[in-house]
Amino acid sequence: MLTYQCDCGATLFFDSTHCVACGLDCGWCDSCRRIASVKVADGVKHCGNPDCGVVVFPCVSAVNWSACNALVGKEGNLCRSCVTTTDLPDLSQGMHLPRWRLLEEAKRRLIYDLDRLGIAWEINQPNLTFRFLADTPEEHVITGHENGVVTINLDEADPVAREKARQEFGEPQRTLIGHLRHEASHYLWQTHVQGRDEAACVRLFGDHNNPSYSEAMPAYYEQGPPDDWAEHFISAYASSHPWEDFAETAAFYLDMRSVVETVGQHFGRNNAPVGRQSCDTLLANYSEAGFGLNEVNRCLGLTDALPEVVSPPVVEKLRYIDSLLSRPVG
Ligand SMILES: [Zn+2]
Ligand SMILES: [Zn+2]
Ligand SMILES: [Zn+2]
Ligand SMILES: [Zn+2]
Known part of the structure; x- marks a missing residue:
């Protein structure tokens, strides 16, 4: 993943929410699609990329759940990655919130991959959407893709369960971004x-x-x-x-x-x-x-x-x- 530079010269990362050197807020600008510092002028926040400069607000998923670092153009909106999640686990339960955050973080990287390839996943039919769900006593959630809908079992964001599954299946690696790239590739078979x-x-x-x-x-x-x-x-x-x-x-x-x-x-x-x-x-x-x-x-x-x-x-x-x-x- 590319890194970016803060105005102070320090490095900003894909998941950064602020500069660890100077403390300036930053985030992924949905408009210019890069990490940018947040500039405040007359009480209004702007993207600090001089080639962009749009008015920005934090993605509502960042405000409510600290589950995103994107900057959007309208207050109260979800960013273009968060808006693709149609189904969430019950976030009041145990470890659901931190595990869901990991899935969203991996998904932002997948969306970056697809955008860099010029895949029109928002326009192509079907659109690409995601369900991140936990098992219940009544239902085991099966990770997979069907007709544009990617479903991931929340257990995959549990590092112990994931490593156990990796060993059982004899896989060299088992990662969240790997799951998402695999399931999105089934989607690409359908569209392409x-x-x-x-x-x-x-x-x-x-x-x-x-x-x-x-x-x-x-x-x-x-x-x-x-x-x-x-x-x-x-x-x-x-x-x-x-x-x-x-x-x-x-x-x-x-x-x-x-x-x-x-x-x-x-x-x-x-x-x-x-x-x-x-x-x-x-x-x-x-x-x-x-x-x-x-x-x-x-x-x-x-x-x-x-x-x-x-x-x-x-x-x-x-x-x-x-x-x-x-x-x-x-
Ligand atoms: Zn800085
Ligand atoms: Zn921008
Ligand atoms: Zn977001
Ligand atoms: Zn598959």
Whole structure:
């Protein structure tokens, strides 16, 4: 993620609400889409980005729940990320509020990813919306995507439960942003592939109708992935069905863009902006970053930051996704 600079010279981060050096308020300006300081003139707050300067108010989710750092143009409004959440857990219960905040924080990063790609998620049909829900005695909440609606079980924001699930499923990583990128990628299949580009997608990912999803998933959970999955897929789970392959590969593509943009700014690289890098250049920059970042994590006894190995068939799938997402949906 890019960082920004306060007027005092200190660094401001994507989630900053104030500058830790000079104390100035700041936030994510929904208008110019960057972190900016808040300037007050005649009692009115303005975005401190000199190229923007719009009148700003805190997102109402920041006012009510400290669950956002966005600045909006109208008092009492939700920002363009918070407004996509249609269903919340009961925030009076136990750990629901801090866990929901983590989900909103991860979602703001996903919205940033989609905006940087020029995905018109507010206009494309269906729109993209989110439900963050906790299990009840009557209902277990299943994380997934259906017709533009992403549902995430609040337990995923519990680090102990998430690590337990990661171990059970043998995953190298399990994160909130990873879940959101995966589920949003199912959404991207619907908006960009379904009824538009299915034949090309089937050639690379396989026929999503044969076997059907309802046949393939129980078989995957019973038999597990094929031994040689890494030669064809970005993850073991991607081998379960072509839809999951697309979602896992597109989520990796979003990871890759985010990592390359971050490394480009913070590791003294002189890369072109991510949006102007070819898929092959992105991959090369990602791989190079992986060597260094993984060694840093190993120095600290942490799991690899970038664990994926990208085989030639996966490169083909990534090139397809890169080309697909750069096309407008008309
Ligand atoms: Zn400052
Ligand atoms: Zn602004
Ligand atoms: Zn907000
Ligand atoms: Zn999925």
